Amino acid sequence: xxxxxxxxxxxxxxxxxxxxxxxxxxxxxxxxxxxxxxxxxxxxxxxxxxxxxxxxxxxxxxxxxxxxxxxxxxxxxxxxxxxxxxxxxxxxxxxxxxxxxxxxxxxxxxxxxxxxxxxxxxxxxxxxxxxxxxxxxxxxxxxxxxxxxxxxxxxxxxxxxxxxxxxxxxxxxxxxxxxxxxxxxxxxxxxxxxxxxxxxxxxxxxxxxxxxxxxxxxxxxxx
Numbered sequence: 001x002x003x004x005x006x007x008x009x010x011x012x013x014x015x016x017x018x019x020x021x022x023x024x025x026x027x028x029x030x031x032x033x034x035x036x037x038x039x040x041x042x043x044x045x046x047x048x049x050x051x052x053x054x055x056x057x058x059x060x061x062x063x064x065x066x067x068x069x070x071x072x073x074x075x076x077x078x079x080x081x082x083x084x085x086x087x088x089x090x091x092x093x094x095x096x097x098x099x100x101x102x103x104x105x106x107x108x109x110x111x112x113x114x115x116x117x118x119x120x121x122x123x124x125x126x127x128x129x130x131x132x133x134x135x136x137x138x139x140x141x142x143x144x145x146x147x148x149x150x151x152x153x154x155x156x157x158x159x160x161x162x163x164x165x166x167x168x169x170x171x172x173x174x175x176x177x178x179x180x181x182x183x184x185x186x187x188x189x190x191x192x193x194x195x196x197x198x199x200x201x202x203x204x205x206x207x208x209x210x211x212x213x214x215x216x217x218x219x220x221x222x223x
Contacts, residue, residue: 023184026048066112074179091159095131097154102125
């Protein structure tokens with residue numbers, strides 16, 4: 001038995017509003033972490049997670065719910081990355097570093113496709129850098145930015161709120177904004193289509209109930 005309130009109209013509202021609120025919470029939480037209060041930012045991110053878990057309230061087939069939830073996660077992470085990119089672009093300081101060593105780290109990822117669980121592995125490369133002014137930076141990337149002993153230009157946040165990034169990877173947040181917007185549209189579209197698909201039996205039951213009442217003798221009372 002699924003836990004979901006109301007018919008197609010309230011379900012359509014939930015289908016649209018829930019992912020928008022999740023992404024808005026991620027956006028606001030990321031901005032607070034980067035510019036103001038990390039504690040409040042983490043609280044807002046927790047609120048976004050709770051809102052994301054309310055996908056169970058959607059009256060839609062499981063496949064549509066999973067597709068909408070996955071797209072919502074992508075949009076939320078893109079919002080987070082966009083805020084961090086913009087902050088680093090705005091106040092970051094560029095410096096030149098030497099790569100001291102690179103550690104390879106593999107992280108297992110469990111995913112569920114609606115039928116079965118599978119495990120994949122993501123590989124990360126942790127770069128330890130010696131920079132000017134006797135700074136030491138650590139940069140974790142999904143690729144090798146340079147070999148050991150090579151020079152690498154990076155941009156770091158003097159406030160320490162945003163992770164250091166290679167200089168050629170820093171943007172003003174526009175690419176992440178496009179990814180987040182497109183993913184949010186996909187999330188809303190998948191959820192609305194799921195609600196429409198699930199609403200057909202509901203509408204049929206309502207119509208059959210009306211037909212039975214219309215065929216009942218006028219003034220008759222149920223026994």
